[in-house]
Amino acid sequence: MVQTRGRGRPRAGEELDVGQLLQGALEAFAEKGYDGTSVRELSRRLGVSHALLTARFNSKEGLWFAAMDHALAAMSESWRRLADDPGLDDLEALRQAVVSQLIFSAAHPEVLRIMSHEGATDSPRIRYVVDHFITPLRPLVEQRIDRLVAAGRIRRVPYETLHYLVVIGGGARYASPVETQLLGGTAEHGEEDIRRHAETVADVIVRGLAG
Known part of the structure; x- marks a missing residue:
């Protein structure tokens, strides 16, 4: 990742709320993709100067990396915590991880949209x-899966199949709100509705693996 510089000195009256700025950058990259978004356009959209963005993040790619770090760090830690918890049954740990992922997808639909832009073309970003x-968590998840397979509790499926079922299959409801509405769903999702969807997807996946 491109290393960011110190904050520097904003112009008079210009305050830098880094979390809000990074969230705004995620939304911009999700809307137009990396190539379709310029730093000058980002600066106008985020309400900060072009010079301040450059001083803070060095480049558009530096801002992209920082924005994705901002969004994915907590999700990565949640997966790691569930994978490492010795008190959780392996199948329950997998189920809880799916639920956690989908609650994250509802909170950050822009991440899946960005990955849809990036996933088709090889780049330093993907x-x-x-x-x-993704890769650092894979051995932790596979340890759980290997034990479940060895015990005859689930069938083995390719890791990428499980990844896409969870991340894209379950998360598309939030990343594609227009399609969701055309299918009879709603663009507004309360906490109870999000939890219900996450639990349903988790049950379908876990029961399918165990079938």
């Missing part, structure tokens, strides 16, 4: 996400 957030 490799960064895979190398820093």
